[in-house]
Amino acid sequence: MKFSKSSLTRRRLLASGMAAPFVSAIPGLLTPARASETTKIQFMYPVGASGDINTIISGMITEFNETHDGVEVEAIYSGSYDNTEQKVITSLGVGEPPSLWLPINSALQTFLGLDAIEDLTEQAKSDDIYDDFISGFIDTTVSEDRLYGLSFQASTPVLYYNKDAFAERGIENAPVTWDDLLETAKALTIRDGDALKRWGLIIGGGWHDWMFEAYCRQNGLVPWEKDKVLWDRPEAVEALNFWKTMVDAGCMPKASTWQGAANDFMAGTTAMLYHSTGSLTNLRKSSPFEVGVAFMPKKKTFGAAQGGGPIMIAKKQSDAKKEAAWTFARWMTNTQNQAAWGEATGYLAVRKSSWEQPEMQAYLKEVPQAKVALDQAAYSGAFLQVPAYSRARDVLKSAIDRTLEGEVAAEAALTDATAEVNREITRVLRRQKG
């Protein structure tokens, strides 16, 4: 089942066709009074991967509105994760937040600090949430044993590779270790004199701090605790030095952009790419070659930080709206919808039952790549859930950039960044304590 236009229409027809006899049989239920009780709620969402995700989400919302009397969801596409967070926080400032929104999971402590989100623990217990959501995903929305959201678009970075380019160089398998990765990237790089024709590897820019956390985890370090970051540890320094080695070897660019990196991969100007699993469908369908997907190579272990985010529900709103929001959030994360959403995008369906759907099984048979990120998720954890995470991300990205540019050594950059961010975290926590 796909969220393409044609099947949506088909479904819509089916739904209305099935509903018709009931509607005509019980006209008393559809009085104007009931129609006026429609609860209108707003849902702010970003697009964090590559491809036509906006159309897919708005299609889902349209379908929800058509199949649910009494609730009307207004879809507000709000740009990137950052833009979405800013819009939500600004509207919190004036006391009129949207009913639900979709932030990156790292924002959990930020919203908790603002006392902005509804505790969903009890509702979830009386539902099948704790049984059917994959624990690695739902755990990213838990703080001190309380649940604050329903995972919606779970993702990790994965290694995409151009199978044609691999075949052309006689490389059979995707790299498994960091050392393999370096050798493979070197072998795949093509230069014509000074001019570069193809990079061996691009790490999707703009989210390279997310990838960096994966490298830390692969080196046996979760680089943060709930009130500090640990980027100055030797494991992290070693990871950044490895990146520098790849840049110095000329097989990886110093910087890139998120969309640009995906475009480069599809255009064949890089042979390997670290990008979100949420980009799988777009990369697979838009590339003129066969796309391979593999775990990100390991050092001591495989590892990844989870991107993507949960749907959160605002605390400061009427009970009617909260109930409507819960209905909508549950619908967006139900078995069918998660299966279809995962297939349409490449994001990982968050429910165990979604993966057991016959359509999903058929899809996995056809596109075995889709399962790689799910398997890799076993080695993953939440992404940088510290207070002031947004500044922390920028500081880390800056430290990485400056190191790769050769302005500063990895250790000095990371030590400074750690001190700066931990000062910020202390400042924010001081404020929360009053």
Next chain:
Amino acid sequence: MSKTFARARRNEMFLAYAFLLPSLVFLATFTYWPILRSIWFSLHDVMLGDPEIYWLGLENYTRLLDDRLFWKVLGNTAFYTLTTIPISIVVALLLAVAMDSKLRGMAIYRSAFFYPVMIPSVAAGMVWVFLYAPSYGPVNEALTTVGLPRLDWLYDSDWAMPALVIMSVWKYSGYFMLILLAALKLVPSDLYEAARLDGVNAWHRLIHITIPLVSPTLYFVIIIGTLHSYQVFDYVYIMTQGGPADSTNVLTFYIYQTGFQYQDIGYASALANALLFFVLGLIGLVAVTLGRKVHYLGER
């Protein structure tokens, strides 16, 4: 007699204030009040989305002194202003002098050079992202054609800022050209004729007649240009988001990041006040150095 005169004068004053009031209210609401508020906020810990504020004294300002990024951003802003404005004005002046002739079809050229001004800055930014694209961008294609090395432009921390400067010159020059052209039209042509009779060449005519006589306008353009350029935000937001490695992060963008992305309104206010002083200093510098050299026609 004098009583009625005084009353008339009072009426006139009253009328003047009545006319000024709407714009004063507007300024007070949207300019002076926010400035005062940002000074107040800069002395507090203020967080976006949270009504509570906590007194900090001067802590936000001492943080500023230790903030490596702040100094880098300040340097970037100064670099951007001190390159964009002089280059745009020289280009604009040369264009204006070239356009100030009565050749056929001159209106077309004038419109052509003014055209970039009319393009919305977001659209212009997007177009230049494409022009600068390392692998397929026309700029690199052009460089290759003339045998120059290709550059990574917006992805290279050494070239990202110059790339922004080049596009800003393209965007601003036409606007300055138009203003300077209007001033050139006012320079009496007999001065040029006299000079030509004395055998003064074009370069000297430019230096000794044109520039002194349009200097009030030039001064105006410099002030306006400086005000525009320290406010640069749109191009940074669209084209680089301040990167790579903060090489294109400028004060306005850093204030936006701090206030809205990091929700740190207190510190953002301190930064905004630093910007205020930066601009006052810059304008003061221009006034003290260039302002004294301005030659007003008819002035002794």
